[in-house]
Amino acid sequence: METPRTRTYLAVPHSEKDKARRAAGKIKGRPALQFDDERRVWYALPGADMEALKPWKPDPLLTGVAAGDAITQFSDFLRANGADLTEKVVMDGTRQRIRMMDDKPGKKSCTYVGHLDGLPNGWFNDFRDGGKDELSTWYFSGEEGDPVASLHMKAVTAQSQWDRAEAKRVLQDKKAGNVRYVHGKFGQAGHQHPYLVKKGVQAARGVHIDDKQRLLIPLQNADGIIRSMQTIDPEGNKRLTKDAEKSGNFFVVGGTLKNGRPIICAEGYATAASGAMALRMPVVMAIDSGNLVKVAERLHQKYPDSPMLFLGDDDPPKPHRPGNPGKEAAEKAAKITGGTAILPALTQAERELGLTDFNDLHQSRGLAALTEELAPWRQKLLSAFTAGTETAPRPGQPTETVIMNDQDSVNNNSMNNTPTSQGEVENQQAQAQTQADFEEWVASSQDAPPAPPTQPSPATSASTAPAASTSTSAS
Numbered sequence: 373m374e375t376p377r378t379r380t381y382l383a384v385p386h387s388e389k390d391k392a393r394r395a396a397g398k399i400k401g402r403p404a405l406q407f408d409d410e411r412r413v414w415y416a417l418p419g420a421d422m423e424a425l426k427p428w429k430p431d432p433l434l435t436g437v438a439a440g441d442a443i444t445q446f447s448d449f450l451r452a453n454g455a456d457l458t459e460k461v462v463m464d465g466t467r468q469r470i471r472m473m474d475d476k477p478g479k480k481s482c483t484y485v486g487h488l489d490g491l492p493n494g495w496f497n498d499f500r501d502g503g504k505d506e507l508s509t510w511y512f513s514g515e516e517g518d519p520v521a522s523l524h525m526k527a528v529t530a531q532s533q534w535d536r537a538e539a540k541r542v543l544q545d546k547k548a549g550n551v552r553y554v555h556g557k558f559g560q561a562g563h564q565h566p567y568l569v570k571k572g573v574q575a576a577r578g579v580h581i582d583d584k585q586r587l588l589i590p591l592q593n594a595d596g597i598i599r600s601m602q603t604i605d606p607e608g609n610k611r612l613t614k615d616a617e618k619s620g621n622f623f624v625v626g627g628t629l630k631n632g633r634p635i636i637c638a639e640g641y642a643t644a645a646s647g648a649m650a651l652r653m654p655v656v657m658a659i660d661s662g663n664l665v666k667v668a669e670r671l672h673q674k675y676p677d678s679p680m681l682f683l684g685d686d687d688p689p690k691p692h693r694p695g696n697p698g699k700e701a702a703e704k705a706a707k708i709t710g711g712t713a714i715l716p717a718l719t720q721a722e723r724e725l726g727l728t729d730f731n732d733l734h735q736s737r738g739l740a741a742l743t744e745e746l747a748p749w750r751q752k753l754l755s756a757f758t759a760g761t762e763t764a765p766r767p768g769q770p771t772e773t774v775i776m777n778d779q780d781s782v783n784n785n786s787m788n789n790t791p792t793s794q795g796e797v798e799n800q801q802a803q804a805q806t807q808a809d810f811e812e813w814v815a816s817s818q819d820a821p822p823a824p825p826t827q828p829s830p831a832t833s834a835s836t837a838p839a840a841s842t843s844t845s846a847s
Contacts, residue, residue, distance in 0.1 A: 379406075383523045405425075415530070454692065455496065456470065470484065491512055543615050554601070560578075572734055594674040640660070644657035672709040682705050684702025686715045
């Protein structure tokens with residue numbers, strides 16, 4: 373008797389489902405034939421008697437897809453997305469690198485993979501802006517044909533998708549084990565790493581350093597299991613572990629997460645570290661804008677009573693990437709969690725220098741200025757936490773995207789860092805004390821940094837409400 377060790381998809385017509393169920397029987401009291409609601413096709417559980425189910429075994433020859441038609445469609449798809457095709461596309465499931473239309477000579481910024489098995493499909497990713505977490509995908513769209521051929525195509529396609537997903541899962545599990553070994557092999561990083569010094573931040577507990585002077589940042593899932601790792605070399609080049617799981621994984625800078633406590637999320641390590649220093653709360657590093665929403669979903673599921681704040685990047689449009697992915701991701705994350713997305717209020721001069729995020733603001737104006745900018749939001753989050761009932765709005769309630777204090781704020785005159793008044797002298801002294809407090813916290817084993825000084829900054833408004841202007845309200 374042939375008994376598979378994984379699920380097996382079958383071409384079962386609706387009119388024969390009861391007959392197929394009887395033939396499949398049961399395994400440990402459970403029907404051996406199950407329906408995949410997502411793919412809309414039947415499958416046999418591992419251990420099912422495939423000899424009894426032989427009449428419904430799909431035949432790839434009945435799918436009726438011509439390889440030439442699929443290759444032509446996939447080529448058109450790649451060209452429509454900016455690929456410069458000079459050779460016939462390869463559709464054997466292997467990863468291929470090709471040029472984009474506006475690539476410089478010798479540059480190949482696009483990666484694609486094409487499959488001809490089952491329903492032909494493929495994807496591509498444009499790495500000119502660091503790559504997208506959501507791949508651009510294509511599926512063959514042939515004319516509506518024989519329903520028998522369509523049924524067999526659906527089963528063959530489902531099997532192909534399932535097998536690839538299983539192979540990917542096995543590989544990711546193996547990579548996760550490798551990552552945990554490598555991370556554990558090396559010790560805690562110091563604060564004088566060139567990248568950290570350049571960004572004005574420190575190495576949080578858990579950031580290790582290898583023998584090539586690369587920072588090792590472990591990326592965990594919501595259950596605390598390390599699944600991948602990001603490395604950052606002294607020049608600031610970042611790499612994710614190849615073939616490891618990225619989606620929904622993150623690193624917590626400065627403490628631990630607990631249900632009911634505020635959760636703050638940012639994209640990269642430097643922005644998260646700056647946020648932790650200024651807010652004196654743990655900040656989640658979500659890697660990039662493409663992963664921010666997935667991290668938000670996982671954390672909101674795990675910690676439903678925690679109010680959430682998203683420190684978004686304010687990304688300017690680029691020729692090959694219109695829109696503002698940092699702002700859009702923060703807004704979407706806020707909407708699905710009932711949280712709030714905020715963006716740094718950068719001056720025109722700062723924007724012209726390429727500044728986009730809260731770490732850039734930290735570098736441009738100093739830690740005390742960033743602390744003052746974020747102080748109202750820290751107070752708002754702490755009020756929700758201590759009240760116990762004033763938690764984040766339910767998903768679907770109005771949320772807001774806020775630009776921080778307007779450009780007339782005294783702290784925005786940061787291009788000249790020489791103190792010209794007693795207030796500015798006190799501001800610099802406060803910044804030094806803030807840095808000292810943070811260094812002491814990093815070396816400690818506390819869950820959260822110490823509370824900020826109680827005395828207000830001379831530049832702080834007497835109002836306790838967040839000094840911000842609303843740019844967008846999500847409905």
